[in-house]
Each structure stands twice: as C-alpha cells, then as structure tokens.
Amino acid sequence: MxxxxxxxxxxxxxxxxxxxxxxxxxxxxxxxxxxxxxxxxxxxxxxxxxxxxxxxxxxxxxxAASPSPSPSPSPYPSPASAIDFLSLCHNLKKTKRAGWVKRDIINPESISDHMYRMGLMALIAPDIPGIDRAKCIKMAIVHDIAEAIVGDITPSDGISKAQKSRQEREALDHMCKLLRGGLGANEINQLWMEYEENSSPEAKIVKDFDKVEMILQALEYENEQERDLDEFFQSTAGKFQTELGKAWALEIASRRKGH
Known part of the structure; x- marks a missing residue:
C-alpha cells in the first residue's frame, strides 16, 4: 500500500x-x-x-471473528427446569383430597387422581359448538396444580376465598418461574386464570367436570365403603352451568337412587 x-x-x-x-x-x-x-x-x-x-x-x-448472535431464549424449559417442575408436581400424586380424609375414607384419592379423571371426562365428552376439547383437557390437568404447594384447602379450613385465591396465585407464580417462563408456563398461567375466573366456555364446562367427578367419586365410596356422603351431593345441587354437566350429574343421581 x-x-x-x-x-x-x-x-x-x-x-x-x-x-x-x-x-x-x-x-x-x-x-x-x-x-x-x-x-x-x-x-x-x-x-x-x-x-x-x-x-x-x-x-x-x-x-477477528465477529461475535455470534446469542440465541433467543428457548420457549421451552431446560431439562433441569422441567425436572424441577415435575418433581414439585409429585406432591399432587401423594396428597390426598382433604374432603375424603376428613370423612375417614379408606385409601382416598389424590389430587392428581381427581384431575386425571377430569381429563378423561373432557376427552370423551361429546362435541359441543364453541368448546375447544384440547383446551378443556389441558385445563382439567392444571386447574388444581397450585395445590402441589398449598395443599387441598377446603371451606372447613377457615380460610377465606380471597385468601385461598391469593395463596394459590403465589404458588402458581412460583411454579411458572421454575419453568423459566416460556410457552408452557404462559399456557398454564392462562388456563389456570380462566378456570379461576370462570371466564371462558371451557372454564364453565371444566368447573362442571370438577363437580361431576366429585359426586361420582362420592357415589363410588358410598358403594365400596358403605358410607353416607349425601353432603357432597347437596353441595353441588343446582350449581351446574352446562347442559352436559347437568346430564351427567343427573345420571349419577339416578344410579345413587337405584342403590
């Protein structure tokens, strides 16, 4: 030069x-x-x-090599984050539903048992216009997910509805942080909020599934353990929001009378 x-x-x-x-x-x-x-x-x-x-x-x-662009944050959790989250969810498998424990039911169902059968309800339900079946299944398996931390809080525990909601909201935030945000955490958060606020057609039908699953379980415990669990049927009477929920509850009630 x-x-x-x-x-x-x-x-x-x-x-x-x-x-x-x-x-x-x-x-x-x-x-x-x-x-x-x-x-x-x-x-x-x-x-x-x-x-x-x-x-x-x-x-x-x-x-001199130009710095390589840093990759965008993954929309999915790392293996470590996923296992941390799933390990915490183990509590759902080992925590028994408080309503049955307080009534001395032998070998009562766990929280995850309850959510699993609700997922099956959403899977086998007839097609309903305006209802997203996949969303119902997902909502069913996350609606009680915060109980992995706070446990199964019942009205007899003396905790107000507002306090219960606050505790569960904080627990859900912690669980979503375990997933480091991303698509899965966002979806869980959205589904849980819709269910809590009863703000979508899917939330309404899943809330009905929640009640139907409880009275079906009550009927099964009555038949298996010769117990009178009428209070569970009374607590749900007139509270179903959808025609499907009403029809399934009526079928359970008719089978109970038949015994």
Missing part, C-alpha cells in the same frame, strides 16, 4: 437477545490515514515499515 493512501475499517455485530433485553450495537467505522514522508535515503525503508504496519492491522481485523 503506497504512502498517502487510506484504509477503511468497519466492524459490526449482531443484536444480542437475552432475558428480554436487546442491546443493539451500531457499526463503528474509523479511518486510518498514513502521512506522506519527504524523500530521504531511508524513504524506501519508511514506506516498507508503514506498509507492514497497515497490513498487520488489516489482517488482525480481518481475522
């Missing part, structure tokens, strides 16, 4: 995305200007020196 010429160096980086922040790095350009030297006995040596310096600078910049 001859004396008096210019070299334009430009280095750019891609935007980095991490934890919701995206700092942008602008392209920074600068010029290196090489000053001309008057002829001298050492001019050829000076030219050679500056030429070597410029080439070394250019080579260093050309060889």
């Amino acid at each position: 001859g004396s008096g010429s210019r070299v334009l160096l430009c280095k750019s980086t891609s935007s980095l995305v991490f934890s919701g922040f995206a700092p942008a790095f602008a392209c920074s350009c600068f010029q290196l200007r090489f000053k001309s030297f008057p002829p001298s006995p050492n001019s050829s040596r000076a030219q050679q020196h500056h030429r070597m310096a410029a080439e070394a600078s250019s080579s260093a910049n050309d060889g």
Whole structure:
C-alpha cells in the first residue's frame, strides 16, 4: 500500500437477545490515514515499515471473528427446569383430597387422581359448538396444580376465598418461574386464570367436570365403603352451568337412587 493512501475499517455485530433485553450495537467505522514522508535515503525503508504496519492491522481485523448472535431464549424449559417442575408436581400424586380424609375414607384419592379423571371426562365428552376439547383437557390437568404447594384447602379450613385465591396465585407464580417462563408456563398461567375466573366456555364446562367427578367419586365410596356422603351431593345441587354437566350429574343421581 503506497504512502498517502487510506484504509477503511468497519466492524459490526449482531443484536444480542437475552432475558428480554436487546442491546443493539451500531457499526463503528474509523479511518486510518498514513502521512506522506519527504524523500530521504531511508524513504524506501519508511514506506516498507508503514506498509507492514497497515497490513498487520488489516489482517488482525480481518481475522477477528465477529461475535455470534446469542440465541433467543428457548420457549421451552431446560431439562433441569422441567425436572424441577415435575418433581414439585409429585406432591399432587401423594396428597390426598382433604374432603375424603376428613370423612375417614379408606385409601382416598389424590389430587392428581381427581384431575386425571377430569381429563378423561373432557376427552370423551361429546362435541359441543364453541368448546375447544384440547383446551378443556389441558385445563382439567392444571386447574388444581397450585395445590402441589398449598395443599387441598377446603371451606372447613377457615380460610377465606380471597385468601385461598391469593395463596394459590403465589404458588402458581412460583411454579411458572421454575419453568423459566416460556410457552408452557404462559399456557398454564392462562388456563389456570380462566378456570379461576370462570371466564371462558371451557372454564364453565371444566368447573362442571370438577363437580361431576366429585359426586361420582362420592357415589363410588358410598358403594365400596358403605358410607353416607349425601353432603357432597347437596353441595353441588343446582350449581351446574352446562347442559352436559347437568346430564351427567343427573345420571349419577339416578344410579345413587337405584342403590
């Protein structure tokens, strides 16, 4: 490169995305200007020196690898986060439903037993216009998920409805944080909130499934253990919101009378 010429160096980086922040790095350009030297006995040596310096600078910049763009946060939990979440959900399998425990039912169902059969109810239910079956199944298996932390709180525990909701909301937030956000955590949060607020057609039918599953279980315990669990039937009377819930509850009631 001859004396008096210019070299334009430009280095750019891609935007980095991490934890919701995206700092942008602008392209920074600068010029290196090489000053001309008057002829001298050492001019050829000076030219050679500056030429070597410029080439070394250019080579260093050309060889420098531009930082690779950081990947966007995964919409799915890491293996460690997934196992932490699932291990916490183990509590749903080993925690017995409090209503049955307080009535001395032998080998009472767990919280997850209850949610599983509700999921089956959503799976086998007839098609209903405006009802998303897949959403119902998902809602059924997460509607009591906060009980993995707070347990099965019943009206007889002396905890207000507002306090119960607050405790469960905090528990759900903790469980979603275990999943590091992402699609799964967002979906669980949305489904749980819809159920709690009874704010969608799917929430209404799943709430009916919740009551139907309870009285069906009560009927089974009455038949298996010769118990009178009429209070569970009375507590749900007139509270079904959907035609399907009413029809299934009526079938259970008719079988109870038949015994």
